[in-house]
Amino acid sequence: MPRYHAGMLATVRGACPHDCPDTCALLTTVEDGVALKVQGNPAHQPTAGVLCNKVSHYAERTYHPERLLEPMRRVGPKGSGRFEPVSGTKPGRHRRAPASDRRPRSAGDPAVHSYCGTMGLVQGEAMAGRFFHRLGASLLDRTICASAGAEGLTQTLGGKVGMKVEFFAEARLIVIWGSNSIASNLHFWRLANEAKRNGARLVCIDPRRTETAEKCHEHIQLLPGTDAALALALMHELVVHDWLDHDYVAQHTVGWEGLRERALRWSPERAAEVCGVPAEQIRALARDYGTTKPAAIRLNYGMQRVRGGGNATRAIACLPALTGAWRHRAGGLLLSTSGYYPIDRAALQRPDLLAGRAPRTLNMVQIGDDLLRPASPEFGPAVEAVIVYNSNPLAVAPESGKVVRGFARPDLFTVVLEQFRTDTADYADYLLPATTQLEHWDIHASYGHTDVLLNRPAIAPVGQARTNTQVFRELAARMGFDDPCFAEDDESLCRKAFGDRIDYGALLEHGFASLPVPDAPFAAGNFPTPSGRCEFFSQRLARQGLDGLPDHVPNYETIGSSTRYPLAMISPPARNFLNSTFVNVESLRDIEGEPVLEMHPLDAAERGIADAAVVRVFNDRGEYVCKARVNARARPGVVNGPGIWWRKLGLAGTNVNELTSQRLTDLGRAPVFYDCLVDVQPA
Numbered sequence: 001m002p003r004y005h006a007g008m009l010a011t012v013r014g015a016c017p018h019d020c021p022d023t024c025a026l027l028t029t030v031e032d033g034v035a036l037k038v039q040g041n042p043a044h045q046p047t048a049g050v051l052c053n054k055v056s057h058y059a060e061r062t063y064h065p066e067r068l069l070e071p072m073r074r075v076g077p078k079g080s081g082r083f084e085p086v087s088g089t090k091p092g093r094h095r096r097a098p099a100s101d102r103r104p105r106s107a108g109d110p111a112v113h114s115y116c117g118t119m120g121l122v123q124g125e126a127m128a129g130r131f132f133h134r135l136g137a138s139l140l141d142r143t144i145c146a147s148a149g150a151e152g153l154t155q156t157l158g159g160k161v162g163m164k165v166e167f168f169a170e171a172r173l174i175v176i177w178g179s180n181s182i183a184s185n186l187h188f189w190r191l192a193n194e195a196k197r198n199g200a201r202l203v204c205i206d207p208r209r210t211e212t213a214e215k216c217h218e219h220i221q222l223l224p225g226t227d228a229a230l231a232l233a234l235m236h237e238l239v240v241h242d243w244l245d246h247d248y249v250a251q252h253t254v255g256w257e258g259l260r261e262r263a264l265r266w267s268p269e270r271a272a273e274v275c276g277v278p279a280e281q282i283r284a285l286a287r288d289y290g291t292t293k294p295a296a297i298r299l300n301y302g303m304q305r306v307r308g309g310g311n312a313t314r315a316i317a318c319l320p321a322l323t324g325a326w327r328h329r330a331g332g333l334l335l336s337t338s339g340y341y342p343i344d345r346a347a348l349q350r351p352d353l354l355a356g357r358a359p360r361t362l363n364m365v366q367i368g369d370d371l372l373r374p375a376s377p378e379f380g381p382a383v384e385a386v387i388v389y390n391s392n393p394l395a396v397a398p399e400s401g402k403v404v405r406g407f408a409r410p411d412l413f414t415v416v417l418e419q420f421r422t423d424t425a426d427y428a429d430y431l432l433p434a435t436t437q438l439e440h441w442d443i444h445a446s447y448g449h450t451d452v453l454l455n456r457p458a459i460a461p462v463g464q465a466r467t468n469t470q471v472f473r474e475l476a477a478r479m480g481f482d483d484p485c486f487a488e489d490d491e492s493l494c495r496k497a498f499g500d501r502i503d504y505g506a507l508l509e510h511g512f513a514s515l516p517v518p519d520a521p522f523a524a525g526n527f528p529t530p531s532g533r534c535e536f537f538s539q540r541l542a543r544q545g546l547d548g549l550p551d552h553v554p555n556y557e558t559i560g561s562s563t564r565y566p567l568a569m570i571s572p573p574a575r576n577f578l579n580s581t582f583v584n585v586e587s588l589r590d591i592e593g594e595p596v597l598e599m600h601p602l603d604a605a606e607r608g609i610a611d612a613a614v615v616r617v618f619n620d621r622g623e624y625v626c627k628a629r630v631n632a633r634a635r636p637g638v639v640n641g642p643g644i645w646w647r648k649l650g651l652a653g654t655n656v657n658e659l660t661s662q663r664l665t666d667l668g669r670a671p672v673f674y675d676c677l678v679d680v681q682p683a
């Protein structure tokens with residue numbers, strides 16, 4: 001912690017903690033120990049001193065009047081949001097403490113729920129991982145965002161690897177696939193614009209007419225969950241017109257014969273039928289893709305939140321090898337760069353502390369079902385206690401009706417580490433105030449560029465806020481865990497994250513350091529797959545009894561499969577929120593306005609719904625009440641519920657996840673948020 005004297009002005013280098021591909025370098029201006037403003041660091045090339053609107057408001061969020069400042073104990077019913085300070089609890093008042101506080105607890109069946117409130121490797125799973133491993137708590141399958149795409153990419157390219165983002169600026173064709181880059185990947189958009197100014201063509205593939213789609217030359221507004229069909233039809237055209245790089249295919253790929261055969265079954269007409277777009281548009285995209293060099297695909301996770309998300313990622317990831325796009329540094333594909341980082345997770349999280357025990361693994365996507373599951377031989381004991389940090393499962397997990405019922409169980413003991421009184425915090429027995437990024441050390445990888453960033457604390461913890469690491473250190477001490485690893489401090493953990501694989505001195509001096517990734521990593525093959533080639537056919541999948549080749553796997557809930565729920569609903573990120581973070585920052589919430597459902601004028605007219613009318617969106621899982629926004633951002637048959645609002649700010653105390661299902665994707669055990677049928681009525 002820097003020491004300050006009166007009037008001293010300091011600038012502290014940091015990193016944006018949010019789950020965003022950009023991982024911006026921050027400069028926080030501090031006066032007398034108070035953070036005055038948070039800005040981008042112009043010295044950091046990938047983010048060039050520019051922050052998004054959200055994080056420009058980080059000081060406002062840090063000093064927000066609703067920041068949790070002291071440990072609290074729940075006094076009202078779960079969910080009521082009535083708490084009292086733990087320190088101020090008078091002895092006699094203990095009698096009013098919730099019943100669940102008074103029961104003796106076994107540590108045999110605790111669960112953990114955490115995700116990416118911070119992407120920091122230290123305030124994420126470092127000390128927490130050590131604590132839970134030593135405790136022998138259920139392990140958590142952290143699948144809620146990216147694991148379908150990650151698995152698809154790994155089966156095809158060998159890992160979460162791809163193009164270096166800076167070279168998109170030199171591409172002649174950029175396909176923005178399942179990404180609203182202006183909202184969620186601002187610094188990529190800057191590069192895409194540079195390419196556009198230099199004459200590149202921009203194509204956007206998205207069921208929603210996003211602000212990004214509007215600014216591209218072409219928008220392919222396909223139905224959700226049909227991306228693999230589109231990719232296969234593009235391959236069909238590449239074959240038929242011989243827009244293939246035969247040499248690249250022969251030398252650096254596996255399984256071409258099988259893929260070729262499969263692609264030839266996907267004429268543009270057949271795909272057009274499935275995708276709900278004109279065949280001519282598919283042909284034109286194939287022509288552009290097959291004949292423009294270099295061509296680059298910016299894939300994002302929006303296209304893998306459906307049943308076939310893993311296969312769709314595989315199909316799309318085959319395209320650049322077919323045309324040899326990887327030969328050029330401005331060609332290829334980028335979904336994530338996180339696989340390039342040599343993170344020493346074992347040193348941080350110490351799985352060896354399990355000491356031979358093999359606790360069950362719970363999939364975070366199914367927390368609703370899991371909290372409600374009784375003990376059984378297959379499941380093991382019922383979950384009795386849960387610690388939540390870096391996540392807001394009541395708002396972000398699917399089928400939230402069940403998540404709420406689970407957290408409302410009177411016999412569940414819940415501890416939540418939070419900065420704010422979120423929907424989840426309202427269900428805590430104990431609510432512990434957490435530090436923000438301005439108040440702690442951390443170290444960050446990125447999934448959109450290839451730099452490591454160090455975050456130094458700019459200010460002392462606000463109120464009695466504690467770092468996640470400190471809470472787990474203290475819990476370890478209370479449990480009598482005496483392994484020296486529980487005494488390690490945060491800066492030492494920062495050093496340990498990469499060991500000597502990164503120049504820590506450079507991190508201390510500049511705040512960032514680049515990984516040595518080649519400019520055109522797969523120009524001569526060298527994919528990190530078992531074969532060293534791009535695997536059109538995956539032997540590993542075939543051995544699991546799965547299809548070795550990518551295919552179109554239709555949604556669980558395809559349009560037309562239900563007579564009661566004719567509309568498909570997607571719920572992509574809102575530009576001024578970061579998942580459910582920032583929803584309580586007034587200046588940002590004012591821009592988003594209120595929870596809405598975008599509907600195409602035809603679908604609205606059919607139901608007698610006018611713009612701004614209050615509507616009920618519903619299916620068998622639940623209902624969500626919000627305002628209709630009748631406009632052409634929605635395509636016919638698909639409604640868009642941008643998220644992720646806090647439930648308590650919803651018109652009827654729910655949000656869009658009341659409607660989504662807990663089913664899992666084809667690969668990667670991930671959620672299917674955008675594979676969801678609903679109907680809409682005036683409320």
Ligand SMILES: Nc1nc2c(c(=O)[nH]1)N[C@H]1C(S)=C(S)[C@@H](COP(=O)(O)OP(=O)(O)OC[C@H]3O[C@@H](n4cnc5c(=O)[nH]c(N)nc54)[C@H](O)[C@@H]3O)O[C@H]1N2
Binds near residue numbers: 020146180578
């Ligand atoms: N402002 C802002 N930025 C964010 C986030 C946020 O909430 N707000 N979230 C962050 C997180 S957690 C992540 S994982 C990343 C990436 O998060 P992503 O979920 O990839 O986010 P986007 O790029 O905003 O949006 C994905 C786009 O995919 C579209 N889409 C939906 N279904 C389909 C489909 O079936 N096929 C295709 N082709 N497109 C589809 C949506 O309409 C949307 O425009 O962004 C991060 N950045």
Ligand SMILES: Nc1nc2c(c(=O)[nH]1)N[C@H]1C(S)=C(S)[C@@H](COP(=O)(O)OP(=O)(O)OC[C@H]3O[C@@H](n4cnc5c(=O)[nH]c(N)nc54)[C@H](O)[C@@H]3O)O[C@H]1N2
Binds near residue numbers: 392393578579673
């Ligand atoms: N319908 C629908 N649902 C979705 C999505 C969607 O597109 N549609 N997107 C999904 C995706 S991609 C993701 S990644 C998940 C995101 O789900 P989460 O990772 O749960 O993200 P947030 O909602 O931002 O919640 C993070 C919480 O962590 C807290 N936090 C931040 N920093 C710290 C810290 O240092 N310590 C502690 N203790 N707490 C901290 C924040 O205050 C915030 O409340 O949501 C998923 N849910």
Ligand code: SF4
Binds near residue numbers: 018055056
């Ligand atoms: S949320 Fe993304 S764009 Fe915004 S400051 Fe953080 S890393 Fe940068």
Ligand SMILES: [Mo]
Binds near residue numbers: 019144146
């Ligand atoms: Mo995410």
